[in-house]
Amino acid sequence: EAQVTQNPRYLITVTGKKLTVTCSQNMNHEYMSWYRQDPGLGLRQIYYSMNVEVTDKGDVPEGYKVSRKEKRNFPLILESPSPNQTSLYFCASSLFRESETQYFGPGTRLLVL
Amino acid sequence: KQEVTQIPAALSVPEGENLVLNCSFTDSAIYNLQWFRQDPGKGLTSLLLIQSSQREQTSGRLNASLDKSSGRSTLYIAASQPGDSATYLCAVRASGGYNKLIFGAGTRLAVHP
Numbered sequence: 001e002a003q004v005t006q007n008p009r010y011l012i013t014v015t016g017k018k019l020t021v022t023c024s025q026n027m028n029h030e031y032m033s034w035y036r037q038d039p040g041l042g043l044r045q046i047y048y049s050m051n052v053e054v055t056d057k058g059d060v061p062e063g064y065k066v067s068r069k070e071k072r073n074f075p076l077i078l079e080s081p082s083p084n085q086t087s088l089y090f091c092a093s094s095l096f097r098e099s100e101t102q103y104f105g106p107g108t109r110l111l112v113l
Numbered sequence: 114k115q116e117v118t119q120i121p122a123a124l125s126v127p128e129g130e131n132l133v134l135n136c137s138f139t140d141s142a143i144y145n146l147q148w149f150r151q152d153p154g155k156g157l158t159s160l161l162l163i164q165s166s167q168r169e170q171t172s173g174r175l176n177a178s179l180d181k182s183s184g185r186s187t188l189y190i191a192a193s194q195p196g197d198s199a200t201y202l203c204a205v206r207a208s209g210g211y212n213k214l215i216f217g218a219g220t221r222l223a224v225h226p
Contacts, residue, residue, distance in 0.1 A: 004156075035216075041218065042216035042217055042218040043214070045214070048213065059213075090156060090157065101147060101159045104156040104157040104158075105156050106155055107155070
């Protein structure tokens with residue numbers, strides 16, 4: 001089954017404790033990205049990657065890091081989480097064509113205390 | 114800067130009604146527009162994708178239209194059912210945005226029996 005998976009689905013952590021949210025897709029998509037969703041603000045792009053070893057900042061990259069060492073994986077790293085990073089995070093992937101739809105993972109709900 | 118607005122923010126209707134969800138965007142230079150459905154605790158599911166050269170797309174009881182010049186899209190849901198209850202998100206892919214989607218805040222729909 002074609003899908004985007006994220007782990008963990010739910011996470012409670014404390015300020016400053018490094019964490020990684022994994023994202024994996026099995027559709028051989030070149031393009032992957034991370035969004036965060038906050039009430040009243042919609043989804044905003046954090047980082048994106050056009051292919052292996054090619055990443056760039058989205059609209060709200062502060063406090064996040066990413067890497068793209070393999071085509072299927074695109075982990076999101078919070079090196080020193082803060083309470084303002086409490087949010088719902090989505091990973092998405094697509095073929096790198098204008099006409100292609102994006103496929104979203106199930107989301108990771110993060111609470112930083 | 115592209116901004117996407119969805120009206121209304123919430124909608125409650127009785128089963129069987131035909132309804133219209135509205136989406137507006139400020140910059141007409143877009144590649145495409147997508148409508149997504151988001152269920153609680155789940156990811157986003159793409160409903161309809163309209164390319165910039167198209168005027169509308171249909172899938173079952175759903176019909177989405179696009180008027181690029183006026184910066185508007187509507188999602189029409191015919192004969193609504195309780196199973197249609199979800200949050201509906203509109204997103205545009207801006208020209209030169211490397212697959213970045215810019216989302217509206219969504220319309221939360223409740224269809225009651």
